[in-house]
């Protein structure tokens with residue numbers, strides 16, 4: 001198991017207001033890390049930091065050589081609301097392969113094959129000629145997921161991927177991610193669905209305001225934090 | 239037939255036709271991207287800035303394009319910067335900049351000689367004003383734009399659809415936005431010759447919006463927008479010549495007609511009963 005990413009005392013801020021403070025943890029190849037935490041605790045900000053879209057204000061993020069060779073797949077929590085954007089499902093899924101091309105960006109046969117495969121796995125084939133603007137919220141989520149899957153080779157960052165999916169699709173989705181993880185893909189998943197995500201993950205990062213927890217899933221499930229995160233009625237089950 | 243013979247026997251008309259068509263093509267291609275991002279009104283803003291810059295150039299008796307193009311480019315960068323910082327909304331930034339430069343333009347005009355014919359033609363456009371130099375610039379611009387759109391079409395799609403994802407994929411989105419702004423600036427300044435400062439933004443806005451009535455794919459919209467823009471421009475120019483009306487407004491009206499027509503097609507399509515009502519998976 002080699003180390004992919006190491007964070008040391010990393011903080012992020014918007015306009016000098018810190019949202020994540022002195023975070024230290026690391027991700028190994030093949031890990032399945034669940035990120036849990038209240039709304040606004042900085043989960044999305046952290047993922048953007050891992051992607052290099054946001055620079056930390058202090059601390060260091062060390063990326064291994066192996067990671068630099070990887071293609072990262074990313075499922076954003078929200079894409080900017082574009083009411084009337086004309087784009088077909090196929091066009092969007094294919095765009096995940098752009099990280100393999102430079103300025104001249106023609107898709108290859110392999111790109112198309114990968115896109116077909118991802119659409120098949122997410123049952124998107126019948127929709128592939130349809131326009132994104134005509135899809136339901138859950139269907140859109142599946143399209144963006146397929147895009148993240150074709151983009152990734154090695155590391156997949158997912159920001160609340162099952163939000164808006166129906167129970168069957170989300171169950172299948174968790175299975176799919178587990179399979180990818182078993183094939184060696186490193187998974188980092190933000191989720192509020194603590195029960196489902198901890199069933200699969202091997203590590204948990206719990207972000208709170210000004211504090212955090214990082215450890216294995218087993219240790220986390222025994223800790224006080226789980227109880228503090230769930231509302232009253234559910235504490236008994238956790 | 240003699241109408242067309244007449245038309246083509248005038249060199250300036252041929253120049254206007256060729257140069258204008260090339261500019262219309264560029265405007266529609268760039269417009270597809272601009273309309274779909276938060277920069278839909280950038281063409282409008284830039285044309286007002288160009289107006290201010292041209293007024294200044296007249297007052298200083300400097301070469302109009304040599305002043306206007308750099309000033310408009312600087313404005314385009316400023317607009318991108320302002321809306322990136324997200325403290326001011328993009329459309330608000332554009333509105334501020336366009337009224338400010340309109341004001342500068344009008345003040346400069348009244349301080350100097352007053353409204354001369356050149357300036358009038360910049361505001362309302364004239365079929366006569368496309369010079370040989372403009373034509374050459376239009377050819378270079380359209381080569382650059384079509385090359386960009388063919389070689390890097392997929393990057394452009396990614397930046398337009400989801401800038402953050404494009405960045406995470408290693409597409410230099412900032413560079414792309416800057417490139418689009420530069421090309422849009424040149425397009426606006428050139429297009430003003432025929433369309434006028436007030437109407438040039440219609441070449442950027444109408445074709446993509448019309449195309450979006452007909453197609454739900456990015457490729458479809460790009461192609462239809464380019465084709466519609468060319469057809470509207472050429473037929474508008476002929477029409478204005480035949481009816482002896484100013485070319486800019488006639489071209490805009492042809493675009494309005496095209497938009498209405500496409501909207502009607504969409505309406506009729508949506509009224510047709512669906513062939514198959516099984517739910518999607």
Ligand SMILES: Nc1ncnc2c1ncn2[C@@H]1O[C@H](COP(=O)(O)OP(=O)(O)OP(=O)(O)O)[C@@H](O)[C@H]1O
Nearest residue numbers: 014015019037038039040041042043044045046077
């Ligand atoms: N673009 C921004 N500008 C300023 N502040 C921001 C911005 N984005 C997020 N924040 C602030 O940073 C904090 C963390 O936001 P973030 O989106 O990372 O939270 P999150 O943990 O992903 O929340 P959620 O569970 O709701 O998705 C919040 O307090 C939010 O107000």
Ligand SMILES: [Mg+2]
Nearest residue numbers: 043044077159
């Ligand atoms: Mg979030």
